Amino acid sequence: MVQTETVHVPLDGGRAYDILIGRGLLAEIGPRVAALKARAVGVVSDATVAAEYGEAVTASLAEAGLRTTLIAVAPGEGSKSYAGFAQVCDGLIAHRVERGDLVLALGGGVVGDLAGFAAASLRRGVRFVQAPTTLLAQVDSSVGGKTGINSPHGKNLVGAFHQPSLVVADTASLDTLSRREMRAGYAEVAKYGLIDSPAFFAWCEANLAGIFSGGPAREAAVAACCRAKAGVVVRDEREDGERALLNLGHTFAHALERLTAYDSARLVHGEAVAIGLCLAFRFSARLGLCPGQDAGRVANHLALAGLPTTLAQVPGGCGDADQLLDAMRQDKKVRDGALTFILARGIGQSFIAPGIEAGAVRDFLVTELG
Numbered sequence: 001m002v003q004t005e006t007v008h009v010p011l012d013g014g015r016a017y018d019i020l021i022g023r024g025l026l027a028e029i030g031p032r033v034a035a036l037k038a039r040a041v042g043v044v045s046d047a048t049v050a051a052e053y054g055e056a057v058t059a060s061l062a063e064a065g066l067r068t069t070l071i072a073v074a075p076g077e078g079s080k081s082y083a084g085f086a087q088v089c090d091g092l093i094a095h096r097v098e099r100g101d102l103v104l105a106l107g108g109g110v111v112g113d114l115a116g117f118a119a120a121s122l123r124r125g126v127r128f129v130q131a132p133t134t135l136l137a138q139v140d141s142s143v144g145g146k147t148g149i150n151s152p153h154g155k156n157l158v159g160a161f162h163q164p165s166l167v168v169a170d171t172a173s174l175d176t177l178s179r180r181e182m183r184a185g186y187a188e189v190a191k192y193g194l195i196d197s198p199a200f201f202a203w204c205e206a207n208l209a210g211i212f213s214g215g216p217a218r219e220a221a222v223a224a225c226c227r228a229k230a231g232v233v234v235r236d237e238r239e240d241g242e243r244a245l246l247n248l249g250h251t252f253a254h255a256l257e258r259l260t261a262y263d264s265a266r267l268v269h270g271e272a273v274a275i276g277l278c279l280a281f282r283f284s285a286r287l288g289l290c291p292g293q294d295a296g297r298v299a300n301h302l303a304l305a306g307l308p309t310t311l312a313q314v315p316g317g318c319g320d321a322d323q324l325l326d327a328m329r330q331d332k333k334v335r336d337g338a339l340t341f342i343l344a345r346g347i348g349q350s351f352i353a354p355g356i357e358a359g360a361v362r363d364f365l366v367t368e369l370g
């Protein structure tokens with residue numbers, strides 16, 4: 001058996017689950033899924049991940065006595081769409097995945113969000129397992145039960161809260177991930193330090209190379225992020241309060257993703273988050289809330305990790321200040337028409353700031369756009 005670290009997510013109502021973290025877990029996923037007592041498993045993946053890991057996973061599931069099928073969508077953000085949702089749901093229905101059966105999301109956050117939403121909707125809800133294969137999915141999207149798809153109007157605007165029954169994070173799967181996608185996932189790693197842990201941010205600064213090259217620092221980073229996210233989710237599962245902090249940088253990021261038409265060739269979520277984190281800190285500094293030095297330290301570190309930190313770095317541009325502001329008005333944190341941002345008083349000192357003046361945001365964006 002692979003050596004694993006387990007993070008427990010103690011949700012109420014019999015919905016507690018484990019996050020298993022370790023190298024080589026995918027090859028022995030069958031018995032762990034079979035322990036959840038299903039007859040059939042609909043594996044949802046994308047074509048790239050399916051080619052790399054589909055056979056090992058389906059073989060392990062079949063060996064454990066589970067009837068298995070694999071549905072592969074096209075790689076990239078474009079699949080988190082109404083069409084992608086229809087493809088996955090109809091594939092699962094055709095395979096006669098029943099209420100007592102399972103959906104298994106094998107891939108990055110796109111597959112996880114899409115398969116999770118299909119599981120939440122299929123026959124009004126079947127259980128699902130997350131097997132995240134990107135850094136971003138291992139540290140963030142596979143945990144916490146936010147599932148959904150994008151609308152042409154905005155990111156993740158159609159979805160459901162649906163918690164997984166198990167998360168299996170095989171850190172060895174990150175060995176085949178592209179450098180660009182590793183970097184993108186790293187933006188969400190750094191985010192956890194920026195939210196409420198200056199010590200974790202400093203640890204990231206010291207361990208950047210180790211996280212990228214693999215080994216103990218990578219596993220430590222995945223486990224630390226999962227522990228942090230699990231804590232928040234258990235205290236505020238449906239984002240009535242504290243969970244909104246996990247959205248640091250995302251009001252900007254989601255607007256950028258919409259304005260680049262969810263085109264992964266131009267901008268992926270983690271890159272948008274990197275720019276969003278920098279904007280959140282610079283906006284906080286401009287409002288006199290946060291030392292400019294801290295905003296500079298955030299941007300320097302993310303740039304060192306190879307991530308974009310300014311709007312000028314969005315390939316093909318990202319529209320003007322009014323278009324960005326218009327996209328932000330669809331943010332899920334908007335209340336009574338007013339924007340809510342996650343701002344910071346410094347590194348590790350983020351807070352929820354409701355009722356932010358649109359004019360102040362627009363002026364800031366004009367400055368940022370140069």
Ligand SMILES: NC(=O)c1ccc[n+]([C@@H]2O[C@H](COP(=O)([O-])OP(=O)(O)OC[C@H]3O[C@@H](n4cnc5c(N)ncnc54)[C@H](O)[C@@H]3O)[C@@H](O)[C@H]2O)c1
Pocket residue numbers: 046047048049052075076077080107108109110111113133134135136137140141142143144145146147156173174175176177178181184185268269270
């Ligand atoms: N639900 C949440 O809480 C949450 C949190 C953060 C992000 N998200 C969502 O996650 C999505 C982004 O996820 P992502 O960054 O994982 O992108 P992704 O799922 O598109 O994966 C990135 C790319 O890496 C490839 N890939 C995946 N695993 C691989 C592997 N092991 N080896 C080689 N290639 C591999 C994929 O084919 C894809 O092309 C966004 O839609 C974002 O909104 C959701």
Ligand SMILES: O=C(O)C(=O)C[C@@H](O)[C@H](O)[C@H](O)COP(=O)(O)O
Pocket residue numbers: 140144146155156188239243244246247250332
């Ligand atoms: O889990 C959360 O809560 C997050 O906000 C994590 C984010 O990294 C993630 O991108 C999430 O999908 C954004 O949620 P949304 O509610 O703003 O769509």
Ligand SMILES: [Zn+2]
Pocket residue numbers: 140188250269273
């Ligand atoms: Zn995110």
